[in-house]
Amino acid sequence: MKKFWNWVKNEDGRTLHLDGVIAEESWFGDEVTPKQFKSxxxxxxxxxTVWIxxxxxxxxxxxQIYNMLxxxxxxxxVKIDGIAASAASVIAMAGGEVHMSPVSMMMIxxxxxxxxxxxxxxxKAIQMLSEVKESIINAYELKTGLSRTKLSHMMDDESWFNSKKAVELGFADAIMFQEESNQDSSDEGVIYNKMAVVNSFLHKLPQKKTGTDITVLDKRLDLLKF
Structure with missing residues (x-):
């Protein structure tokens, strides 16, 4: 039987690798495979640690995997080193901590x-899809705290998130390989950076305050409005 998971045990504990397409040949209509995974x-x-x-x-x-985890x-x-798209993103929501590689992606x-x-x-098919969508939103809502309406719209749009966006929205908790001090980019830090750019720019301008210079200054500052 083909499996898309692989267990590795070492001194750091157990690691589970989920690679490839979920349900590829062996999951659909197969009641044995979920039992084996649980076992x-x-x-x-x-x-x-679950790598996805x-x-x-x-x-x-x-x-089923989400519930078991x-x-x-x-x-x-959960650590996402490549992509966690579609059904794989649901599994990722089972992580108490979800970490994403800086170059990984998530899609819902x-x-x-x-x-x-x-x-x-x-x-009947439309009704079934509607109920399945609601069940998926349950997992996203539990992890992110976002409103069901916002999550529904994101799913309608087929939304792709890089690691920073996923952390911002609550789908992930941290970006791998970064120092903890760099994980949170507050508004204050952004404002400080903008002011630093403006101050540096002003120091390079002529000190003469003629009417012409003020006009030029106003025009140049307009270019700094991000």
Missing amino acids: ELNNDGGNI NSPGGDVFAAS MDYKGDVT HNPMTIAFGDTAEMK
Whole structure:
């Protein structure tokens, strides 16, 4: 049976690597695979680190993994080193701490399906997709604290987040390989940087305060309005 996960145990604890498409061949309609994953997850204790690099896949398989990780007794740290898109982003929400590589990406969008049949069957498919979307929003809302309306609009737009944007929105908690002091960019820091640029610019201007100089100064300062 094909698995898209891989466990590695070392002196630092257990590490789980989730690579590739979720539900590729083995998850869809397979009740054995989720059981095996749960068995391997609970085969040992301690805190675990989950590395994710996946474009997504089957949302129900992702939901099972999410639930298993949320229910796990130890601490779960998620690290995204490539991409956590679609269903994989749902799994990422199970991390007590979610860390993203500076060059990684996260993507959320509406669930999709293939339907066949008459009008009644199409309506059933639409209703099912609507309920699945609400269940996915539950996971995003729990992690980010964002409103359901905002999350819904983000999914409608198929939103892509780099690591900084993901941290800003609450989908992630930190950016890997950065010092803790650099993780939080406050408004005060931004204002200070702007003032530093302006002050440096002013020191380079002629000290003569003629009417012409003031006009030039006003025009140049307009260029500094970011």
